[in-house]
Amino acid sequence: MTGPVDQWDIHPKHFWLRGKQPPRPIEYDEEVGMWNVYGHPESLEILADPGTYSSAVATRFVPPEQAKAAFDGNLTQVDPPDHKKLRKLVSRTFTLKMVAGLETRIAELTHELLDQVTGDSFDLADVLGYPLPVIVICDMLGIPNSDRDLLKGWADESLAARGQLTTHEGDSGQQQSLEDQAESAMEMGFYFLEQVAERRARPREDLLTKLIESEVDGERLTDRQIVNFTNLLIFAGHITTTMLLGNTVLCLDAFPEADARVRKDRDLVPTVIEESLRYLSPLAAGYRITTKDVEIAGQKVPEGQVLEVWFSAANRDERVFADPQLFDPARDPNPHLGFGRGIHFCLGAPLARLEGRVALNILLDRFPRLRTDPADRPTFLTPPDFTGVWTLPLRTTS
Numbered sequence: 167m168t169g170p171v172d173q174w175d176i177h178p179k180h181f182w183l184r185g186k187q188p189p190r191p192i193e194y195d196e197e198v199g200m201w202n203v204y205g206h207p208e209s210l211e212i213l214a215d216p217g218t219y220s221s222a223v224a225t226r227f228v229p230p231e232q233a234k235a236a237f238d239g240n241l242t243q244v245d246p247p248d249h250k251k252l253r254k255l256v257s258r259t260f261t262l263k264m265v266a267g268l269e270t271r272i273a274e275l276t277h278e279l280l281d282q283v284t285g286d287s288f289d290l291a292d293v294l295g296y297p298l299p300v301i302v303i304c305d306m307l308g309i310p311n312s313d314r315d316l317l318k319g320w321a322d323e324s325l326a327a328r329g330q331l332t333t334h335e336g337d338s339g340q341q342q343s344l345e346d347q348a349e350s351a352m353e354m355g356f357y358f359l360e361q362v363a364e365r366r367a368r369p370r371e372d373l374l375t376k377l378i379e380s381e382v383d384g385e386r387l388t389d390r391q392i393v394n395f396t397n398l399l400i401f402a403g404h405i406t407t408t409m410l411l412g413n414t415v416l417c418l419d420a421f422p423e424a425d426a427r428v429r430k431d432r433d434l435v436p437t438v439i440e441e442s443l444r445y446l447s448p449l450a451a452g453y454r455i456t457t458k459d460v461e462i463a464g465q466k467v468p469e470g471q472v473l474e475v476w477f478s479a480a481n482r483d484e485r486v487f488a489d490p491q492l493f494d495p496a497r498d499p500n501p502h503l504g505f506g507r508g509i510h511f512c513l514g515a516p517l518a519r520l521e522g523r524v525a526l527n528i529l530l531d532r533f534p535r536l537r538t539d540p541a542d543r544p545t546f547l548t549p550p551d552f553t554g555v556w557t558l559p560l561r562t563t564s
């Protein structure tokens with residue numbers, strides 16, 4: 167046994183989580199027709215050069231017209247120079263000040279959700295992990311409470327349809343999965359189109375109205391861009407912070423000395439959140455496509471190839487992290503790639519960090535003891551590029 171990950175049902179592909187260093191920083195994966203990038207310096211090199219490594223990967227898997235309809239405005243798929251303009255437009259609405267102002271509301275919500283816990287056991291994902299980020303992002307967007315379940319349903323459908331991507335032609339499973347994801351995104355898109363129309367008629371104090379009003383150099387976002395960006399926010403807001411919170415509690419359970427240290431010294435909460443992002447990175451991989459022939463760590467990669475950049479493997483690179491298999495609540499420096507790097511660095515990082523910090527502090531305050539239940543093990547999300555709990559049953563007594 168090499169560590170706690172052996173006890174968890176995380177995707178078998180993630181061998182680096184099980185104490186093995188990759189044989190080389192990059193290698194071709196015959197099975198899926200993509201290049202796995204595992205190394206930290208190599209990942210940084212790729213993320214820093216969007217001209218050579220394009221993010222417009224959807225065009226490789228779906229017809230260009232469909233990709234345009236579904237991804238125009240989805241920052242993760244846009245390259246410079248459009249990315250700069252788009253990011254500026256949306257960043258104006260998603261400011262650090264606005265996020266910091268949410269702290270009290272996040273704390274109130276966390277308490278309200280945890281008030282439901284009775285008895286000596288509960289499922290953290292169910293009670294707090296899933297509802298909290300969805301409520302926060304819906305509040306920000308100005309979505310009525312009654313519609314939250316509708317949005318969660320579409321996001322869940324899209325998640326359920328997500329599988330391993332492959333560049334091999336004629337994979338009917340992948341085709342179906344992409345169509346299912348497009349279908350739920352489209353339904354959510356129609357919903358947001360109506361919401362946008364309503365805000366145009368009657369502006370409010372919410373993020374949707376701000377997106378409509380945002381202007382840079384005389385340019386504004388189109389309805390399609392607002393809808394696709396909002397879809398991205400719902401998806402990102404729905405699942406990633408959920409994973410962060412669950413993974414952090416799971417790590418503290420697996421490393422009792424870290425748990426004791428954090429409980430004693432709450433100043434460690436921010437660094438524990440960063441260590442959790444490194445140790446079990448919720449978004450385990452990002453995708454890029456080569457725009458010309460390149461050489462990465464001595465390996466020649468032709469133009470038009472899809473790279474799967476494994477943030478989670480880079481986060482265990484022993485060339486960068488001392489004792490990478492150890493969960494160190496005070497790790498410093500911690501240059502993890504859990505939020506990516508470069509121009510696509512996670513826009514929601516300040517919100518995710520705030521939610522993680524506030525919720526973890528309250529959990530530690532309210533429950534002097536939080537342990538996984540040996541008779542009821544956690545389950546994990548199945549998409550191979552995600553690492554996160556789906557259910558996390560906990561006991562509050564021994």
Ligand code: HEM
Binds near residue numbers: 253398400448451507
């Ligand atoms: C981008 C991770 C929470 C919105 C990214 C990327 C990563 C990431 C790795 C870069 C992807 C790439 O380069 O291919 C995470 C994690 C989160 C989290 C681990 C929680 C722990 C959020 C939240 C939001 C959000 C709460 C918003 C509500 C975005 C957006 C982008 C992004 C809009 C695209 C930025 C761009 O392309 O310029 N995220 N994210 N994320 N994230 Fe997050």
